[in-house]
Amino acid sequence: xxxxxxxxxxxxxxxxxxxxxxxxxxxxxxxxxxxxxxxxxxxxxxxxxxxxxxxxxxxxxxxxxxxxxxxxxxxxxxxxxxxxxxxxxxxxxxxxxxxxxxxxxxxxxxxxxxxxxxxxxxxxxxxxxxxxxxxxxxxxxxxxxxxxxxxxxxxxxxxxxxxxxxxxxxxxxxxxxxxxxxxxxxxxxxxxxxxxxxxxxxxxxxxxxxxxxxxxxxxxxxxxxxxxxxxxxxxxxxxxxxxxxxxxxxxxxxxxxxxxxxxxxxxxxxxxxxxxxxxxxxxxxxxxxxxxxxxxxxxxxx
Amino acid sequence: xxxxxxxxxxxxxxxxxxxxxxxxxxxxxxxxxxxxxxxxxxxxxxxxxxxxxxxxxxxxxxxxxxxxxxxxxxxxxxxxxxxxxxxxxxxxxxxxxxxxxxxxxxxxxxxxxxxxxxxxxxxxxxxxxxxxxxxxxxxxxxxxxxxxxxxxxxxxxxxxxxxxxxxxxxxxxxxxxxxxxxxxxxxxxxxxxxxxxxxxxxxxxxxxxxxxxxxxxxxxxxxxxxxxxxxxxxxxxxxxxxxxxxxxxxxxxxxxxxxxxxxxxxxxxxxxxxxxxxxxxxxxxxxxxxxxxxxxxxxxxxxxxxxxxxxxxxxxxxxxxxxxxxxxxxxxxxxxxxxxxxxxxxxxxxxxxxxxxxxxxxxxxxxxxxxxxxxxxxxxxxxxxxxxxxxxxxxxxxxxxxxxxxxxxxxxxxxxxxxxxxxxxxxxxxxxxxxxxxxxxxxxxxxxxxxxxxxxxxxxxxxx
Numbered sequence: 001x002x003x004x005x006x007x008x009x010x011x012x013x014x015x016x017x018x019x020x021x022x023x024x025x026x027x028x029x030x031x032x033x034x035x036x037x038x039x040x041x042x043x044x045x046x047x048x049x050x051x052x053x054x055x056x057x058x059x060x061x062x063x064x065x066x067x068x069x070x071x072x073x074x075x076x077x078x079x080x081x082x083x084x085x086x087x088x089x090x091x092x093x094x095x096x097x098x099x100x101x102x103x104x105x106x107x108x109x110x111x112x113x114x115x116x117x118x119x120x121x122x123x124x125x126x127x128x129x130x131x132x133x134x135x136x137x138x139x140x141x142x143x144x145x146x147x148x149x150x151x152x153x154x155x156x157x158x159x160x161x162x163x164x165x166x167x168x169x170x171x172x173x174x175x176x177x178x179x180x181x182x183x184x185x186x187x188x189x190x191x192x193x194x195x196x197x198x199x200x201x202x203x204x205x206x207x208x209x210x211x212x213x214x215x216x217x218x219x220x221x222x223x224x225x226x227x228x229x230x231x232x233x234x235x236x237x238x239x240x241x242x243x244x245x246x247x248x249x250x251x252x253x254x255x256x257x258x259x260x261x262x263x264x265x266x267x268x269x270x271x272x273x274x275x276x277x278x279x280x281x282x283x284x285x286x287x288x289x290x291x292x293x294x295x296x297x298x299x300x301x302x
Numbered sequence: 303x304x305x306x307x308x309x310x311x312x313x314x315x316x317x318x319x320x321x322x323x324x325x326x327x328x329x330x331x332x333x334x335x336x337x338x339x340x341x342x343x344x345x346x347x348x349x350x351x352x353x354x355x356x357x358x359x360x361x362x363x364x365x366x367x368x369x370x371x372x373x374x375x376x377x378x379x380x381x382x383x384x385x386x387x388x389x390x391x392x393x394x395x396x397x398x399x400x401x402x403x404x405x406x407x408x409x410x411x412x413x414x415x416x417x418x419x420x421x422x423x424x425x426x427x428x429x430x431x432x433x434x435x436x437x438x439x440x441x442x443x444x445x446x447x448x449x450x451x452x453x454x455x456x457x458x459x460x461x462x463x464x465x466x467x468x469x470x471x472x473x474x475x476x477x478x479x480x481x482x483x484x485x486x487x488x489x490x491x492x493x494x495x496x497x498x499x500x501x502x503x504x505x506x507x508x509x510x511x512x513x514x515x516x517x518x519x520x521x522x523x524x525x526x527x528x529x530x531x532x533x534x535x536x537x538x539x540x541x542x543x544x545x546x547x548x549x550x551x552x553x554x555x556x557x558x559x560x561x562x563x564x565x566x567x568x569x570x571x572x573x574x575x576x577x578x579x580x581x582x583x584x585x586x587x588x589x590x591x592x593x594x595x596x597x598x599x600x601x602x603x604x605x606x607x608x609x610x611x612x613x614x615x616x617x618x619x620x621x622x623x624x625x626x627x628x629x630x631x632x633x634x635x636x637x638x639x640x641x642x643x644x645x646x647x648x649x650x651x652x653x654x655x656x657x658x659x660x661x662x663x664x665x666x667x668x669x670x671x672x673x674x675x676x677x678x679x680x681x682x683x684x685x686x687x688x689x690x691x692x693x694x695x696x697x698x699x700x701x702x703x704x705x706x707x708x709x710x711x712x713x714x715x716x717x718x719x720x721x722x723x724x725x726x727x728x729x730x731x732x733x734x735x736x737x738x739x740x741x742x743x744x745x746x747x748x749x750x751x752x753x754x755x756x757x758x759x760x761x762x763x764x765x766x
Contacts, residue, residue, distance in 0.1 A: 045636055047617045123414065130418040232411045233418065247377045247408060254378060254488065255385065263633055266609070 037061065037271035044263050060271040067248035068272055069239055074279065077225055077241040080153065085220035087160035088168055092216060093209070095163045096175025097201055101187070111176065117169035126233055129155070133234060155234045156224075166223055166230060171216045178212035179205065211294035218291055222280060245272045354462075354682055355455025362676035364402035364427060369680060371485070372415060373431030376406040378487035386489060388689050400680050402427070413437035413446070416668070420446055425668035429681055431485050433663040434473070434723050441666065442475045443764050448667035448674050451478040458678075459483075463492035463687055465713055469662045472718035477574065481664030482678050489690045494628065496659040497712050498558055498721075500529075500646055501626035503618060505639035506548075510536060512621070515644045516704045524655070526562075526591055529622065529647040533601035536621035547619065550601035553611035554624035556735045557721040560588035561658040563649025567731075568723060568760065575766050578756045580731075581749035584651045589738045589745035591649075597741040606736070627660055628709070631699040643705040645712060657716040724763065730755060 031051075036044070040055035048054075064070070099111050133155040137146030149155050159165040163172060182205065190200040206213070228242045236243075249268035284291065351359055373379065383393045393404050409415045412430075416437060419425040432438040441447050459467040459479075466483045473481050484491075502515050512532050518524040533550025540547040557567060565584035571577050579585065595602040603614055608625065615623035618639050626634070626643065634641055645655040665681055667674050700706045734752055737743040760766070 042636065045613070045616050047613070047619070126414055127418055127421060131422055134418075134422040134424070229411065232409055233415060236407060236409050236415075243408075246410065250375075251378060251381055254381065263609075263612075 033270040068244040081224040091163035092171035100179035211297040215294040359399040377408040380406040426672040468718040549603040552620040562646035596739040
């Protein structure tokens with residue numbers, strides 16, 4: 001009995017050691033960035049300074065807060081990402097439900113095309129999309145050459161609302177698989193009670209799809225929040241955190257007259273990155289339970 | 303002399319006359335000064351573009367349209383024109399003279415954004431900042447650039463510092479010039495910001511009693527062999543724990559070493575075809591030399607982390623830093639130890655020191671440019687050699703007379719060598735040369751295996 005207890009205890013310790021080691025590998029870069037964000041420049045050149053700053057400062061945060069136009073950029077990023085994520089959630093859920101439950105011609109082809117969008121690199125479609133939004137027109141409604149939608153939020157709104165936004169193929173796949181695995185008896189009961197397809201979807205299927213909705217929303221929000229590629233192409237003048245982070249450190253270092261001090265700029269970038277991911281960490285803190293549960297229930301982990 | 307005598311002197315006509323002359327002279331001087339200042343001011347207002355073979359600025363007219371300057375550093379450029387006293391108000395002046403609005407478009411997606419603007423027709427008034435690693439080759443090889451060589455005034459480049467022409471020579475494609483000189487976001491126009499030097503820790507050298515590389519350079523004896531001897535002596539285990547704490551060499555890069563032996567990774571052959579030449583003997587010797595430092599003698603700090611390597615030098619743990627690029631020199635200013643610059647040591651196949659850079663940049667026009675000469679004039683008006691005073695440039699890059707001389711000599715003598723001109727095959731190339739340095743591949747075998755891969759990449763890039 002005692003021997004069994006000792007073996008169990010040793011295995012427990014070993015298990016924790018492995019977990020801590022893996023966590024360390026993952027967290028070390030983040031910890032290093034957090035620590036260096038509180039250092040002054042001279043600490044970077046002091047080889048005795050590793051983890052604990054000798055010259056503790058909040059100046060890097062103050063500088064990056066100002067040069068990233070933090071409050072404005074954060075507000076814009078959050079509002080923009082929220083809007084796009086909600087639109088993507090709505091469109092992809094509808095499409096996923098349709099593909100899962102309705103039999104119609106070309107359903108499989110549409111689903112295959114949605115999956116196909118996942119393997120097409122964004123660089124391939126960026127030019128046609130650019131031209132599409134530069135000369136945006138709708139047959140019979142808005143004649144050619146159309147209007148210029150670039151440098152506005154509209155390209156993102158249209159793409160998100162039509163289920164053709166960034167990684168929307170994946171979201172459609174997640175939703176389709178989730179609805180496909182839901183029991184049909186629920187819908188049949190709703191139909192017997194006189195509900196139409198939309199009522200059944202909204203009142204019966206959606207409440208049961210919360211885990212999938214959470215995961216799609218979180219992915220959509222975080223990817224939009226982090227995106228630079230599409231916003232850089234279609235809305236380069238937007239004051240978003242992903243844009244202001246890109247130039248803030250170099251701008252500040254240069255304004256100090258320190259020219260191109262790579263070390264100092266990387267230190268400022270570390271600070272900027274902490275400020276950038278802070279809202280996501282807070283968001284994850286609140287939604288962690290739902291997130292993990294959703295990943296398990298939607299079967300994303302495989 | 304009594305007071306009466308003084309009063310007498312003051313009242314005499316001779317004195318009064320000389321007084322009037324003096325006042326007149328003063329007036330002439332003041333008027334002269336004002337006229338001079340006005341003349342200087344008017345000269346500054348109407349910067350003389352005719353020295354470049356262009357027309358005076360006011361002869362160009364964009365009709366009130368917007369000129370867009372696209373770069374991955376555009377925001378810093380805009381700040382430079384807003385914050386720097388020497389160029390303050392120049393953008394506004396240019397907007398007035400050229401009758402246009404100037405927009406600095408910050409964008410990292412080069413060349414995607416350039417192609418997109420070109421296809422949409424929005425690029426007619428664009429100036430594109432490009433680099434050998436950022437968009438240039440894709441744009442020029444896909445006929446996206448305006449053939450400026452057809453309209454460029456005779457002697458245009460001659461009015462610039464020689465480094466500008468050297469860059470354009472290196473950027474030649476199909477035997478023609480495509481760039482009109484670089485743009486900057488700080489006052490270094492005309493200096494090669496990516497020039498690579500060797501920095502050595504003079505304090506460490508004196509402490510260890512090592513021969514001074516600068517003296518060797520002056521004596522023409524700064525060679526690979528000399529550098530190797532020094533590196534061997536400098537590499538030491540200081541505390542006796544069996545680990546090396548002081549390195550002879552940090553961050554020597556194989557491709558830079560190859561240039562110092564007169565070799566090049568690629569070359570344009572007699573048929574105008576870009577060919578892979580890193581399998582030539584001079585290049586193989588450089589790879590072999592690097593392997594000797596890295597594996598055989600173990601005098602080079604064995605990591606590829608550029609930050610750690612730079613730190614080792616800044617902290618005084620390395621004798622020589624072989625990647626002291628001009629853009630990195632401000633990083634060395636906080637160093638406690640004294641440091642000095644020298645060129646790369648000479649390889650066995652060259653008699654003169656060879657200079658190289660890690661990247662080059664220029665400004666190009668889109669093929670659909672509506673008023674190309676006006677765009678060239680506008681760019682020339684905005685960025686000038688006089689904006690980078692020599693003393694300011696030296697003050698931010700070097701700490702002593704020796705380094706200043708080497709810095710200026712490098713800028714004078716650099717003739718367009720770029721260690722890694724094409725980036726499309728770099729990952730494969732870097733992996734293989736690192737294996738050579740580690741001793742797991744022979745230089746000739748590695749390059750023989752790489753040649754068809756790299757050549758196929760080049761053929762694809764240039765459609766040759």
